Amino acid sequence: MKIPLNDGGLDLLFRDARAYNGWLERPVSDDTLRQLYDLLRWAPTSANCNPMRVVFLRTKEGKARLLPALAPGNVDKVMSAPVTAIVAYDLNFYEKLPLLFPHNPAMRDHFAHSPELVETTAKRNSSLQGAYLILAARALGLDCGPMSGFDNAKVDEAFFGAGKSDEGSDQEFFPEGHIKSNFLCNLGYGDDSSLFPRGLRLEFEQACTLK
Numbered sequence: 001m002k003i004p005l006n007d008g009g010l011d012l013l014f015r016d017a018r019a020y021n022g023w024l025e026r027p028v029s030d031d032t033l034r035q036l037y038d039l040l041r042w043a044p045t046s047a048n049c050n051p052m053r054v055v056f057l058r059t060k061e062g063k064a065r066l067l068p069a070l071a072p073g074n075v076d077k078v079m080s081a082p083v084t085a086i087v088a089y090d091l092n093f094y095e096k097l098p099l100l101f102p103h104n105p106a107m108r109d110h111f112a113h114s115p116e117l118v119e120t121t122a123k124r125n126s127s128l129q130g131a132y133l134i135l136a137a138r139a140l141g142l143d144c145g146p147m148s149g150f151d152n153a154k155v156d157e158a159f160f161g162a163g164k165s166d167e168g169s170d171q172e173f174f175p176e177g178h179i180k181s182n183f184l185c186n187l188g189y190g191d192d193s194s195l196f197p198r199g200l201r202l203e204f205e206q207a208c209t210l211k
Contacts, residue, residue, distance in 0.1 A: 013138050020145045020186070021077050022194025028082040028187055030058075032140060036187075039136035040129060047107055048100045051093035051122040052129035053179055055086040055159055056187075066184075069154035074147055074184075081145065081186035086159060087133065089126035091118055092178045126182050134185065143190030146183060155181040 005013070033056050045051070057063050063078055066086070070078060078084050094111035101107050111118050134144045160179035 013135055017138050018143070018190065018195055018198070020143045020188075020190030020194060021196075022191035023080045023082060023143075023186070023188040024191050026082065026189045028058075028142065028189075032142070033083065033187075036133065036136045036140055036142070039139065040132040043129070043132040045125040045128060046121055047097065047104075049093050049097065049111075049121060049125055050100055050129070051089045052126040052133075052182075053088045053090050054133070055088070057084040057086065058082070065158045066150075066155065069151040069158065071149035074149045077145060077147065077186055078184070082188035083186070085133065085185045085187060086155060086181055087126060087130040087183050087185060088160065088179050088181045089122040090179055091122055093122055094118065122180075123182065130183060130185065137185075137187055141189075142187050145186035145190075147186065148183060150181075150184060152181045 011017075037054070041050070055062075057066060063084060066078060066084065067075060094108050097108040097111070098105065111121070130146070134146060137144050156179070160181070161177075
């Protein structure tokens with residue numbers, strides 16, 4: 001029998017969690033980022049497709065490549081955050097299905113011959129995995145600041161297009177044209193003074209129905 005989280009755990013993940021705009025000068029270690037991924041990777045995706053790919057920007061040089069794509073109001077948020085994650089999706093995710101979904105060998109070809117299904121599946125499931133990333137980060141004591149407010153095409157060109165790495169390492173890991181950005185998420189330890197008043201949420205009766 002599974003034991004539900006206590007109120008402290010639920011507060012940490014949901015009730016007391018906020019979207020931060022400012023950050024304390026406290027670093028996030030690479031080991032913490034690895035722990036974060038090791039948690040979120042176990043959460044479900046369609047046909048275990050795992051389309052999300054993430055670039056964790058931890059340096060000024062990395063963030064400088066992102067700046068031209070940002071809306072002006074998001075520049076300070078990104079530059080002050082210890083880490084900015086580019087949550088993206090791989091349109092060639094189906095090439096890994098023989099490893100991830102071995103009990104149905106036909107699944108790889110099912111996607112390979114259906115580009116519209118690939119796009120829909122990749123974007124939906126990378127969004128799910130991005131939400132898992134936020135929950136995993138909170139579970140590890142990090143704060144999050146998920147963001148839209150950027151030019152996806154510019155991000156894709158800067159990080160997933162031709163010539164994006166002097167050493168070619170990014171090119172090898174993220175083949176040109178196969179990766180598309182979904183959203184950004186700042187990670188770190190939030191500065192409470194940056195918070196806006198908590199917004200309202202819809203009540204059950206406003207958002208749900210029972211049949």
